[in-house]
Amino acid sequence: MIETNNQKPLTQMEKLKRSLFFKSKMREKKEIAGLNPKKYSVDGTWEKSENENMKKPQKPQKPQKREITFFGKLVIFSILFFIGSFFVAFYVFFQGVNVISTENVDISISGPSSIGGGEELSFQITIQNDNSVDLELADLIVEYPAGTLSVDDRNTELSLVRETLDTVPAGSSTTNIFKSVLFGNEGDEKEIIITVEYRAEGSNAIFFKERKYEVVIDSSPVVFVVDTPEKVMAGQEFEMNIEIISNSNKVVKDFLFEVDYPFGFDFKSSSLSPSYRNTVWSLGDIAPNSKRTLKIEGVLEGQDEEERIFRFYGGSEDQENANEIKAKLVSIMEPILIKKTLIGSELVLNGDYSSEYITSSGKSVRADILWSNNLITKLTDAVVEVNLKGNILDKGSVFSDEGYYRSHDNKIIWNKKDSPQLAVLNPATDGTLSFSFNIYPLSYISNSGIKNPEIEIELIIRANQASESGSSVEEVETRIIKTVRVNTDLLLTARNLYSVGSFENSGPIPPKADKETTYTIVLTANNTSNSISGAKVTASLPSYVKWMNKIYPTFENVKFNQVGGEIIWDIGDIPAGSGITTSAKEVSFQVSFLPSLSQVGSEPVLVDNIRIEGIDDFTGKKISYPIKAVTTSFETDPIYKSGDEDVVN
Numbered sequence: 001m002i003e004t005n006n007q008k009p010l011t012q013m014e015k016l017k018r019s020l021f022f023k024s025k026m027r028e029k030k031e032i033a034g035l036n037p038k039k040y041s042v043d044g045t046w047e048k049s050e051n052e053n054m055k056k057p058q059k060p061q062k063p064q065k066r067e068i069t070f071f072g073k074l075v076i077f078s079i080l081f082f083i084g085s086f087f088v089a090f091y092v093f094f095q096g097v098n099v100i101s102t103e104n105v106d107i108s109i110s111g112p113s114s115i116g117g118g119e120e121l122s123f124q125i126t127i128q129n130d131n132s133v134d135l136e137l138a139d140l141i142v143e144y145p146a147g148t149l150s151v152d153d154r155n156t157e158l159s160l161v162r163e164t165l166d167t168v169p170a171g172s173s174t175t176n177i178f179k180s181v182l183f184g185n186e187g188d189e190k191e192i193i194i195t196v197e198y199r200a201e202g203s204n205a206i207f208f209k210e211r212k213y214e215v216v217i218d219s220s221p222v223v224f225v226v227d228t229p230e231k232v233m234a235g236q237e238f239e240m241n242i243e244i245i246s247n248s249n250k251v252v253k254d255f256l257f258e259v260d261y262p263f264g265f266d267f268k269s270s271s272l273s274p275s276y277r278n279t280v281w282s283l284g285d286i287a288p289n290s291k292r293t294l295k296i297e298g299v300l301e302g303q304d305e306e307e308r309i310f311r312f313y314g315g316s317e318d319q320e321n322a323n324e325i326k327a328k329l330v331s332i333m334e335p336i337l338i339k340k341t342l343i344g345s346e347l348v349l350n351g352d353y354s355s356e357y358i359t360s361s362g363k364s365v366r367a368d369i370l371w372s373n374n375l376i377t378k379l380t381d382a383v384v385e386v387n388l389k390g391n392i393l394d395k396g397s398v399f400s401d402e403g404y405y406r407s408h409d410n411k412i413i414w415n416k417k418d419s420p421q422l423a424v425l426n427p428a429t430d431g432t433l434s435f436s437f438n439i440y441p442l443s444y445i446s447n448s449g450i451k452n453p454e455i456e457i458e459l460i461i462r463a464n465q466a467s468e469s470g471s472s473v474e475e476v477e478t479r480i481i482k483t484v485r486v487n488t489d490l491l492l493t494a495r496n497l498y499s500v501g502s503f504e505n506s507g508p509i510p511p512k513a514d515k516e517t518t519y520t521i522v523l524t525a526n527n528t529s530n531s532i533s534g535a536k537v538t539a540s541l542p543s544y545v546k547w548m549n550k551i552y553p554t555f556e557n558v559k560f561n562q563v564g565g566e567i568i569w570d571i572g573d574i575p576a577g578s579g580i581t582t583s584a585k586e587v588s589f590q591v592s593f594l595p596s597l598s599q600v601g602s603e604p605v606l607v608d609n610i611r612i613e614g615i616d617d618f619t620g621k622k623i624s625y626p627i628k629a630v631t632t633s634f635e636t637d638p639i640y641k642s643g644d645e646d647v648v649n
Contacts, residue, residue: 100200100207104130107194107211117183117329118221118248120151123213127165127196128173135198138165142178143193147327149181149316157326168198183315183327184217220330221248222255222286222314231337235345235480237268237299240334242312244283244292252286254317256325257294262308264301264338266355268481271295276323299355299480302338310334343379343461343478344372344430358485358619361392361453361528362441365484371461372430379463379476382422384414384433390455392486397438405435425463442489442528451576452618453529455484485619488530488576492537492612492627495522496634502552502588510644511604511632513597518548521607521630524586525571526579532623535574535614539607541565541591544599548590556587567607574614593632595647603645605629 111123125142129135140163150156158180168174182190192213197206225243232238244257258280261267267278272294275282283292300308311333318326348368349357359365369386373379388398388410398405403414412435416423421431442453460479497520498505507517523537541547547560547567557570571585578584591606606629613624633645 100131100133100135102207102209105135105196105198105207105209106130107196107209109194109211109213111213112215114216114218115182116219116221116248117186117188117217118181118250118252120179121182121215122177122179123192124175124177125194126173126175127168129168129170132170133201134170135165135168135196136201138168138196138198139163140165140176141195141197143195144180145182145190145192147183147315148190149183149327151179151181165196165198181327182215182217183329184220185330185332186217186220186223188217190215190217219247221246221250221252222329223247224312224314224330224332226312226332226334228310228334228336231339232300233478234301234304234338234340235299236478237297237481240296240298240310242294242296244286244294244314246286246288246290249288251288252316252329255283255286255329256315256317256323257281257283258313258325259296260311260313261298262300262310264308265310266299266301268297268299270297280323282317282322300336300338304338304340306338307335308338310336340374342375342465342476343382343425343463344370344374345459345461345478345480346370347457347459347480347482349457349482349484356483356485358487358621359439360487361439361443361489364397364436364438366436367434367457369433369435369459370430371425371433373425373427375465375476376427377465378427379425379465380423381416382425382461382463384419384422385460385462386412386435387458387460388412388437388455389458390453390484391450392440392442392453393455394438394440398435399437400433400435402433403435439484439486442486449577449581451529453486455486457482457484486529487616487619487621487623488532489526489528490532490535490574490612490614490616490623490625491526491528491579492610493524493526494539494607494610494627494630495524495636496520496606496630496632497522497637498634499637499639503550503590505590507593509639511593511595511647513595513600513647513649516592516594518590518592519606519632519634520588520590522586522588523569523610524579524584525574525612526584527574527576528580529576530616530618531576532574532614533572533617535571535585535612537567537569537571537610537612539567539569539610541567542605542608544594544596544604545606546592546594548592550590552588558587558589571614597649599647600649602647603631603633604647605631 106128108126108128109123110126111121115121125140127138127140142161144158144160148158150158161178163176165174184190192215193210194213195208195210197208199206223245225245227241229238242257244255246252261279270278272281274280281294286292302308312331313325313328314330315325315328318324346353348370350359350366357365369384371384384403393410395407395410398407398412400412402419403412404418405412414422414433419433439455442450458479458481460477462475462477464473465476466473498509501520501522503520505518505520508515509517511517525535525537542565547565549560551558559568560566569587574585575582593604593606595604608629609626610629611624611626613622615622631645632647634640
């Protein structure tokens with residue numbers, strides 16, 4: 001502590017004063033101009049107060065309180081509100097004083113656990129309301145599995161049924177009975193979903209409760225017994241036998257059988273005619289304890305050891321679409337393993353590798369046989385045989401440079417004697433054989449009544465394979481069948497008449513410049529062997545020929561377009577044999593010709609760009625070809641003489 005001369009402690013004011021004039025004290029011998037020292041009298045109370053304060057013990061200073069912000073207050077309020085709401089909800093829903101709870105709504109179902117497919121299913125649903133309030137605007141919803149039908153109308157499918165319950169009073173229950181017909185395979189589990197929807201008094205919220213009812217199909221009204229080979233040779237025809245057996249004491253109406261073929265399968269034929277695309281068969285009504293048999297033949301292509309799945313379905317016909325199954329009664333699938341042929345073979349017709357070759361009558365067909373040894377061992381003494389079948393075959397035209405043709409049974413045979421390449425077929429080797437034949441022109445044999453003409457070619461290759469031990473020889477064989485289908489001869493003729501025909505004509509003959517002459521044009525369509533659908537004839541008139549709007553017969557659908565002068569004769573279907581064994585399709589119409597001086601000495605065209613087209617129902621091919629134009633020449637008319645077609649002045 002600092003003390004003065006009289007040894008008294010310095011006051012705070014004196015300490016301050018001393019610090020202010022400390023430097024001037026150090027320089028007290030120097031005179032500072034303009035500064036005169038002065039003395040001040042300080043009240044002693046300061047000193048006393050200061051001394052008292054120094055003697056009193058100092059209390060610790062309390063920390064200053066921080067003020068809570070508005071956001072903080074909002075967070076605290078939210079937390080408290082959430083906690084309060086949780087306890088209120090817990091009390092309402094778990095302490096039994098709730099307004100309404102789904103836990104207090106019970107759905108009980110009484111019905112069989114299993115049923116036969118196609119039989120009537122009847123089950124009872126009871127809704128129990130254990131709430132303290134009523135269930136208002138309540139609905140009972142039953143959702144059925146796909147393929148379920150109505151009991152009253154088995155053509156009507158059931159998917160969802162909604163029953164109005166109105167109000168279910170507190171503490172009471174309501175019961176409803178539902179009926180349906182379930183379908184499926186034996187062992188299938190069918191799931192029915194039951195839902196009750198309702199509201200509470202004073203609330204727009206919709207509450208619901210759901211329950212599932214499972215029924216097992218313990219039998220099917222129809223069963224399939226499918227006999228398919230475990231393995232087939234690629235490219236070789238095989239057969240599948242399907243037995244459709246009734247397992248019900250009731251008639252199964254409008255039964256459809258359907259096959260889903262795998263990739264690579266080529267349908268060839270079936271014992272019953274398919275009703276749609278070679279995949280659907282309409283079998284009608286299946287009587288109790290009856291049986292139907294269906295055989296399907298085809299060829300399966302694929303890689304070695306590749307498995308393909310065939311799926312077979314049966315069920316009731318859809319009334320809206322007769323080619324679809326409405327409710328499946330039975331389904332089954334069968335795998336078939338593909339094996340590559342030991343002797344590879346291919347029959348190529350005029351360069352076409354497809355299993356069915358389509359051509360026109362009177363044409364020549366070249367056939368190439370491609371063979372190969374697919375084994376790792378050699379084959380010996382190979383024999384190649386071709387069987388030709390078909391009444392459209394011109395037997396006298398069959399030719400092979402190495403093979404021998406036996407005309408009495410239409411077979412061509414190659415062996416090692418005539419073809420040395422067949423003596424030994426080493427592994428991974430191949431070769432080629434060929435032959436040719438002609439198809440009769442249908443116009444030559446039209447009176448024989450041949451319909452849907454085709455030639456079937458069966459190729460068989462046999463060879464000997466030594467066993468691994470070499471002690472025995474096993475014959476291996478491969479065969480393929482290809483078909484040559486022949487398009488029908490759709491013939492069209494067009495002629496010009498003047499003195500005869502369906503209309504009376506007028507004007508100078510020969511036609512004279514600047515003078516009008518009318519003619520009758522006759523179009524006649526003939527068809528030989530295959531029915532034709534969608535047939536029509538198109539033609540056009542030159543600008544100097546006028547359409548007279550006269551047609552015979554009047555029921556024929558002939559239209560004329562003034563713009564472009566186009567004529568369209570919509571024939572429609574032309575049966576096989578039209579114009580040969582039955583009447584031809586024919587129409588006549590009248591035109592007017594006004595020649596000009598520039599046409600003098602010529603034979604002008606009256607109808608040009610004549611073309612007929614249609615679809616061959618047997619081959620599936622579109623047939624279309626043009627014929628020559630009709631001129632002023634009317635050679636088939638009784639009064640015609642040479643020169644009557646030329647325009648004169």
